[in-house]
Amino acid sequence: MSTLDRRSFLKSVAALSAASAVAGCSSTNNTSAILTPKAKGKSVMGLVVPKMDVVRIGFIGVGQRGSGHVKHYTNIEGVEIKAICDIHVEMLDKSIDFVVNKDLPKPARYTGSEHAYREMLTRQDIDMVIISTPWQWHTPMSIETMESGKHAFVEVPAATTIEECWQLVDTAERTQKNCMMMENVNYGRDELMVLNMVRQGLFGDLLHGEAAYIHELRWQMKEIDESTGSWRTHWHTKKNGNLYPTHGLGPVSQYMNINRGDRFDYVTSVSSPALGRAAYAKREFPADHERNQLDYITGDMNTSIIKTVQGRSIVVQHDTTSPRPYSRHNLIQGTNGTFAGFPNRIAVETPPPAIKAIYENEYATTLALWEKDGSKGRKPRKPSFHGWDRDMEKWRAQFDHPMYVRMGEEAKRNGGHGGMDFLMLWRMVYCLRNGEPLDQDVYDAAAWSAIFPLSVASVEDRSNSKNIPDFTRDVWKTGKPLGIVS
Numbered sequence: 001m002s003t004l005d006r007r008s009f010l011k012s013v014a015a016l017s018a019a020s021a022v023a024g025c026s027s028t029n030n031t032s033a034i035l036t037p038k039a040k041g042k043s044v045m046g047l048v049v050p051k052m053d054v055v056r057i058g059f060i061g062v063g064q065r066g067s068g069h070v071k072h073y074t075n076i077e078g079v080e081i082k083a084i085c086d087i088h089v090e091m092l093d094k095s096i097d098f099v100v101n102k103d104l105p106k107p108a109r110y111t112g113s114e115h116a117y118r119e120m121l122t123r124q125d126i127d128m129v130i131i132s133t134p135w136q137w138h139t140p141m142s143i144e145t146m147e148s149g150k151h152a153f154v155e156v157p158a159a160t161t162i163e164e165c166w167q168l169v170d171t172a173e174r175t176q177k178n179c180m181m182m183e184n185v186n187y188g189r190d191e192l193m194v195l196n197m198v199r200q201g202l203f204g205d206l207l208h209g210e211a212a213y214i215h216e217l218r219w220q221m222k223e224i225d226e227s228t229g230s231w232r233t234h235w236h237t238k239k240n241g242n243l244y245p246t247h248g249l250g251p252v253s254q255y256m257n258i259n260r261g262d263r264f265d266y267v268t269s270v271s272s273p274a275l276g277r278a279a280y281a282k283r284e285f286p287a288d289h290e291r292n293q294l295d296y297i298t299g300d301m302n303t304s305i306i307k308t309v310q311g312r313s314i315v316v317q318h319d320t321t322s323p324r325p326y327s328r329h330n331l332i333q334g335t336n337g338t339f340a341g342f343p344n345r346i347a348v349e350t351p352p353p354a355i356k357a358i359y360e361n362e363y364a365t366t367l368a369l370w371e372k373d374g375s376k377g378r379k380p381r382k383p384s385f386h387g388w389d390r391d392m393e394k395w396r397a398q399f400d401h402p403m404y405v406r407m408g409e410e411a412k413r414n415g416g417h418g419g420m421d422f423l424m425l426w427r428m429v430y431c432l433r434n435g436e437p438l439d440q441d442v443y444d445a446a447a448w449s450a451i452f453p454l455s456v457a458s459v460e461d462r463s464n465s466k467n468i469p470d471f472t473r474d475v476w477k478t479g480k481p482l483g484i485v486s
Contacts (some may be wrong), residue, residue, distance in 0.1 A: 021270040025276050036473060037166055041173035041376055043475045044442060045259075048153070049178065058150070059107075060117045060141055062095040064228055065155055066132030068416055070095045072425045074102045078433050082126050085110035085117045088226065113468040117141065121148040128432065130182075134231045138320040139164040142179055143171045153428060156246045158445035159454050162469065165446035172442040180428065180438050181445035183250035184416075185328065187423040189408060191251040192401030194339050199484050200399070202348060203334030204415060206256055206369055210331035210340075212246025212317040214324065218280045221291055233277075233291070236298040240271050240458035242318040245299060246448040248328040249316050250440075255332045256271055259443045260479035262310040265469040267451060269458035271299025276321035304351040304455045306468070316451060337385055345388035345397060359383040365369045402486035405428070439482055446471040 055078060059066055073079050082097050084107045086092040092111055100106050110120045121129070121144060128151040131141045139159045145152040149461070157185045158181035159165045172179040185191060190279055198205065220229030235243055255264055277296040300327040304312040317329070330341030337348030351359065366380040391458065404411075407426060411419030431438050447468065454466040470476065 005112055005296060010290055011038045016193070020170070022286060023343045037468060038168065039173060039473055040170045041176065043151050043472070044176060044178070045472060045475045045479050046437045047176065047441065048176060048437055051433065052078075052127060052432050054078055054080055055429045055432050056082045056125055056127045058085070058123070058129045058307065060085045060118055060120070060129060060131045061133035061137075062086045062091050063088065063132065063226075066130065067091060067098075069094050069130050069425060071098060071284055072414060072416060072422050073429075074099055074104060075422075076426050076429055077240055079429055080105070081125060083108040083120045083152070084118045084478060087111060087114060087116065090401075096195065105213060118144065121145060121150065122325055126150055128178075128428075131155060135160055135235070139167060143167055146171045146175045146177040146179060149175070151180075151432070153180050155180075156183055157244065157449040157452055159449045159452075162450055165450050165469070165471060167400060170440050178438055179245050179442040179445060180267045180440050181449065182424060182428075183246050183440060183444075183448070184420045184424045185247045186250045186254060186440065187411075187420040188251075188418065189396075189400070189404050189420075190341060190344060191330065192404050193396060194330065195254055195482070196399045196401045197339065197395075198332065198334075199481075200353065202341065202399070203332060203338065204336030206312060206332065208313045208315075208331075208333040208475070210315045210317075210329040211245075211252045211255060212319075212327055212329040213244050213247045214317060214319045214322075214327040216323055216326075217320040218277060221280065222284070224290070228460060235292070235322075236274075236277055236296045237294050238297075239452075239454075239456045240274065240297045240299055240302075241269055241459050242304050242316060242451055243318070244318055245304070245316050245451040245455070248330065248440070249314070249448050249451065250444070251315055251328075253448060254409065254442065254482055255312070256312055257479075257481045259441075259447060259472055260307070260481045261476065262308045262312065263385050263470055263472065263476040264447055264450075265307045265309045266465040266467045267304050267306045267454050267458060268465045269304040269455035270463045271303075271459050272301040274299050276300045280321075285343055292432045299459070302455060302459070304451060304458070307465075314336035316455075340388075342458065343390065344392050345390045346392075347385040349385045350400065354398055356392060363413045402484060404486060436485075439485075443471045443476075 052372045057073060057079060059070055062070055073081055083442045084092060084095050089111055096107055096109060110116045129137060129145040133141060135157060138154050142152040142154045159168055168179050221233050223229030245428040258264060274296050281291040301319040304316045327342040332339050336350055339346045365380050370380050407423055411423040414422040427439060450468055456466060458464060
């Protein structure tokens with residue numbers, strides 16, 4: 001990049017950051033939610049970029065999430081880690097040392113200020129940038145990455161306002177660069193299996209889904225000066241709604257072909273009282289501690305209901321405060337049956353032939369034993385949809401996703417939330433190296449992230465419904481559903 005081009009780039013991204021900051025302070029009302037800005041470029045639905053023999057990667061943020069991504073990419077073929085940026089020198093040096101200790105070239109090092117990443121973005125030897133920073137940085141960093149001619153891969157949520165969602169979409173379309181929100185749960189074994197089940201028509205016509213992020217995280221309040229809790233805790237003092245919708249919503253959206261044959265229409269949201277974090281602070285910190293001076297307003301449990309244009313319903317819940325077991329729900333219901341997660345269970349009216357044969361053999365064996373025992377007790381009943389089947393092995397044998405069959409063992413070996421992180425990162429590079437469209441695009445990032453600000457707007461408005469923008473600008477009507485890739 002010439003000196004003039006470099007100066008022009010830095011000037012343009014400074015202006016974009018200022019615009020993002022203004023948007024981040026604006027409120028999301030129903031009027032702004034339904035306005036569709038004029039497109040600034042052609043659609044990036046199904047975007048395919050030229051094949052890359054080697055994918056050259058830069059990282060912004062190598063804390064709890066980003067450092068794991070660096071480690072995974074040292075084990076993935078066809079990758080060069082070119083540069084790493086972080087304001088925390090200790091974490092930055094740990095990641096650089098990890099790469100060097102793997103006998104790989106030493107990445108360039110960027111630090112010194114919150115905007116040190118801009119210098120990294122002027123490099124011409126980076127193809128994609130992975131952004132793992134606090135939420136308020138996700139949109140401006142993604143925009144600046146695309147403006148610099150690179151593909152943006154950002155942690156969840158991709159945006160925190162509707163305005164930011166549109167900025168991501170507009171920038172991706174204008175630059176014709178990928179902007180993928182890295183929703184790792186879409187690459188979990190169970191989620192991939194259910195997607196395969198749905199694509200094979202196991203559940204019939206889809207009707208309803210349930211998604212959640214129920215994960216007790218009060219302990220993060222003890223992270224005062226650094227780590228996730230140092231900044232995430234404060235979001236509970238700013239907004240009352242679903243702060244983190246995408247982990248459960250991403251897989252259900254792919255089951256339902258959201259943005260590829262259907263789309264979100266509107267959302268209605270309610271929140272419970274916000275009691276748990278104040279109580280936890282009172283119990284765990286001195287009375288004069290900063291955590292006891294905060295006004296926690298995020299309802300401990302938020303429940304939102306999304307209606308799609310095709311008439312389907314999706315329940316989305318958020319609770320990172322209550323003492324209860326972890327769950328993402330992962331429920332999908334259709335005219336022939338239902339799958340639900342946590343724990344996994346399935347009930348179908350008409351099972352596939354192989355599963356039906358197993359049911360019949362099990363029933364015959366159980367019936368014979370009952371008769372041999374003198375027909376004592378209740379007579380065994382034939383398996384049916386009236387009872388959950390919790391034995392997943394026979395279902396996995398028939399419906400495990402081909403990609404998991406191919407890469408599952410390697411994913412488990414490398415780890416990262418049971419292997420889903422590794423599989424996601426591998427798949428991202430695979431698509432770029434092989435000239436294939438990504439599994440998630442900027443429209444998914446916008447639609448899934450939009451539930452955050454729209455749930456807040458609904459709660460503020462006595463739970464009245466809020467329209468969800470069509471970020472695809474009608475392209476959802478012809479978008480090709482995500483296929484079952486191997």
